[in-house]
Amino acid sequence: MxxxxxxxxxxxxxxxxxxxxxxxxxxxxxxxxxxxxxxxxxxxxxxxxxxxxxxxxxxxxxxxxxxxxxxxxxxxxxxxxxxxxxxxxPTPEDCRRFYEQHPTRFIRNEIVYASHILFAVTDRVPLALLRQKAEETLNALLAAPDTFEARARQLSNCPSAGVGGSLGQLMRGDTVPEFESALFDHAEEGLLSRLVRTRFGFHLVRIERRGAGEPVAFEDVAxxxxxxxxxxxxxxxxxxxxxxxxxxxxxxxxxxxxxxxxxxx
Incomplete structure (x- = not known):
């Protein structure tokens, strides 16, 4: 069949x-x-x-x-x-290779200060329309990044809208995995040039600054x-x-x- x-x-x-x-x-x-x-x-x-x-x-x-x-x-x-x-x-060699290929995953006490604008998924708005609105806003912000806080207050569906989108200090484990990856798996700072999709919707993310952590030994995470x-x-x-x-x-x-x-x- x-x-x-x-x-x-x-x-x-x-x-x-x-x-x-x-x-x-x-x-x-x-x-x-x-x-x-x-x-x-x-x-x-x-x-x-x-x-x-x-x-x-x-x-x-x-x-x-x-x-x-x-x-x-x-x-x-x-x-x-x-x-x-x-x-x-997995063999010990497989584990060692993964550790060496993903060094940013094995940092202790790494801190990111970030803000976001959330376009939340709801039953009332079609997903394609929501993505379009998020992309239009991102393009506008890339052209005028100093308007981030004002747009967060106006558009974000997160309680952080009241403080211009600020999420404050974040560490690994504080957010859903998709958002955490956007924050910690790259070294970018400033407004990210792409949407971040999570189970909650589409996020426009700005990295304010980073606090470097310390590498974790392979033996501790093997x-x-x-x-x-x-x-x-x-x-x-x-x-x-x-x-x-x-x-x-x-x-x-x-x-x-x-x-x-x-x-x-």
Missing amino acids: NADSQAVTGAATHAPARVNHVEIDLNAIAEESRHHADDPDPQLAARRSLVVRELLRQRAVQLELLDAASPLDDDVLEALLARELRTPE DDIARFLAERVRHKAIQQYVSILASGATLENAAVDAATGPLVQ
Whole structure:
């Protein structure tokens, strides 16, 4: 069977999803969407999540790990993945290479003073329109950077708007990963020339100044790196595995692309 990997758009967003012979109704999608409130499109994320789970459930039934009428629980999922996936463990050389290639990740007590303007994702504004507004504002700021505070007070959807967008002193772990990467994984200062996308929306970011930290010894982070690399390999393997399952299924209004879609969050 072939997978119908078309995007879910228009009327399809108001239709049930189907995985082979099993329908995922709109009530289930709405209920699941509560667990994806931070996603830019909670309904789409919920649809995708339920479709992926149903693909895995049906595979578990095929392998007689689960009764056909039973839901997929975490124990059965782990048993399924343990049976179907084989992922290599990172070697000490892999960990050392990652450490040397990403020196900015292994700094202790690094501080960034930053400001931002947030264009927050809401149900009322289409994502494309929101991005366009953010890009127009960024271009205006690049031409007139001294207007940052005034534009933050006028446009930002963050409480920091009241202080001209200032976020004050930030350290690693203080923000969501996407924002942290923009702050700490580069050495730029001043207004960043690109939008920063997070689960909350589009950010215009200005780095006021940086406080240098101290490098962390490889020996102190080797175990953390090994766990990170192992999880990254496992995550990629699960994505590929679900893509294979999707390619062999008949999908309707499924919000997954059997070849390239972000199937597992």
